[in-house]
Amino acid sequence: MGFRIEKNPAVPSRMVVFSFSVLSLFLASAVIGIIFLAYGINPIRAYTDVLSKTLGSFYGLSEIIRKSIPLLLCGAGLLLVFRTSFWNIGAEGQILMGALAATWAALFSNFPDFLLIPCLFLFGFIAGAVWGFIPTVLKSRFRISEVITTLMMNYIALYIVLFLIHGPWKGKTMRGFAYTDKFPASASLPLIGNTRIHWPTLIIALILVAAIYIILTRAKLGYEIKVISQSPKAGRYAGISYFKTVFWVMIISGGAAGLAGAGEVAGIHHLLRHPNQISMGYGYTAILVAWLARSNPVITIMTALLMAFIFVAGDTIQLSFGLPSQIVNVSTGLILFFLILSEGMMRYRISWKSKEG
């Protein structure tokens, strides 16, 4: 008997996708286990420990949900964008701009208290949307690749925030730390019990997922997205403007990322601080959230939770075993690597054949 690997023309079924993903998680865990062994840690003990402190504990679960909020907001928006083949890797910067705009609303605006939270989300949305909109203009006017511009705008956003927290917005009460002042109570989002789940943002995220689902299934915009994503030529034939479609999609996606940023500062930090603490790479991880969900926005709920779990598990390992944070990063990297690998593997099949065949 011999075998050969060949391309499988069929679209993998849900069952196949699910089992491949689970399998890849197991494989990744095995490889990470080897790293643990090298550090003299019993991997079995490590995993039971991680599981009991994440999925097995109320606090761990609540942290997973809380970290999934920004991932969901950004991931669902990106899912829409990627269908138009506009490669937006700027969600990170859009988050930061949203956080910045929300901070301005919280600290420096004069809105009445009861309007403060809605305004803070509104400003976050607008700032993120503007940040997402600019690369589409640059592309349609000057043909500048969005991969470059969205990435560069992440850095611009990062340095704007750094500048503000070190300079004009530096808190008077913060004794020299690079923070802004604390938000007033009326600008802080309510939490569920003693968790850090800021539920208004969670609800907004779920509404967004539903909205994107509706856009894709029954809105004119969704129809246009589907046509241009399958065939740009048919899009032109149907009179669909590629850039007009991308404008709207980027406004939605950038705005969603901006909402995530607003939620983080108003729900968790209650001030504007170093960009890496506000976002921890949510904007990049959301690319995977969108990509793993393929084209179904409802699935982003699951993939966002999965990515949040990987984040929280990493934190737990670092705290429990005192491993250097680089090892944690390597581990998360390995998990992502195996997930991506499995995605590719699903498109192939093994065919067995006898020698004489």
Next chain:
Amino acid sequence: MKNSNPILSMRNITKIFSGKVRANDAVNLDVHPGEIHALLGENGAGKTTLMNILSGYYRADEGEIFMHGKPVLFKSPRQAIENGIGMVHQHFMLVPQHTVAENIALGLKGLPFVFPLRIIEGRLREFVSKYDLSIEPGARIWQLSVGERQKVEIIKVLIRGARVLILDEPTSVLTPEEIDRLFRILKKMKAEGKAIIFITHKLGEVLEISDYITILRKGRVAASLPSSAIAQKEEKAKAELALKMVGREVILDVKKKHVNLGDAVLEVKDLLILNDRGSEAVKGISFSVRRGEIFGIVGVAGNGQGPLVEAITGHRPISGGGCTVTGEIGYIPEDRLNMGSVPDLTIAENSILTQYRNSCFSGHLFLNLPSIQEWAKKLIAMFNIMASGVNTPAKQLSGGNLQRLILARELSRNSSLLIAEQPTHGLDVGSIEYVWKSILEQRKNAGILLVSGDLSEALALCDRIGVMYHGKVTIFTGPFSNKIEKIGLKMIGM
């Protein structure tokens, strides 16, 4: 010929799609070496499906395939080609950015790891001289004409050692000259003892080249006979074949009722258009199309017809002169798979591709899904489209049924100018009759610009014919009966 043993036999082949569509129903087919076997049938009769089974793309639900009397089972196209069966598809499958040699090398076995392209180019030359297939190995696919692409597909199959060559509607995209060239190649292959299965809707070709004919109807074999058993006179022979295919008589002789002419809906004046390479594709032509008339554009492909239509539909800038369209344009594009439809979307979604902004189908933000479904059902009924439902992806339609969907959509638009590019491409004789009638019907409220590679179609339908040659146009006014020869000569620039 029947004395030799068949190289290939299909026995009781049945294929059922999604549990209900019986695309093939107990089909038997024998093919002998040195035979050109024509496979005929209405749109959706199951021809492509049967050949996809033979070439390993689909697996039959029932039935067996024998090669040289031995049972074989193909799980993939690769296994079929290893057994000497290769297929050139209705829609080509080349990688446009790659060169000819690279496309041919793709998936070829037994090539060295380094410099495989040199070997390929060597072998290519061998083929080129043997079959008279002139082709430049270094050319990129997107630069080639359709006829040249087809040559690449054929070489790709032959170089893998095919002894049975399947051609799915190879001629519907070719110019008459290219068809002649293809037939010469096929005859050479036949003389070498290869077997050729040839799908077509053009009955003249069947009579010209085939040795044996199998006709499918609704997935079953309706007739299987040697070509010599068909009537000798061409007209009678065609009628006989059409009757066997469609089950009724087909009269491809349309009665043109007189329609009063209205205002001009298209006015082209001294129009100058550049092609992608920046040279003049259309060199200052003028004509107009009035409501109620059919103006035909004929000519050998590549004489400026494409850029002309692109300019009229607003997909290409004009460099000089003017082009005025009054009212809305309905447009049936030649490229039905990439332009005229979105194969991955459903039939319902495709049925509104050019009209989704219409207030019947959408409001400010949302689509009106129920009315879209209704509409798609109406089109399916009107044009007799064979589909299992309006929510199945358009790519599941047979080639001719996809064409009918596009025709149905564009013909029911109430546009004032209808541009029809090769409207009867890939349609069976029965539907050609219907489409011709529908186009004539359109004259009531539209002017029609018919771009056709099929001169007999243009002669049958048009009131005036513009022959394009090297970017210029010469206009003939009907009746054409004593001008046919002149038109033919103009097409080759004489």
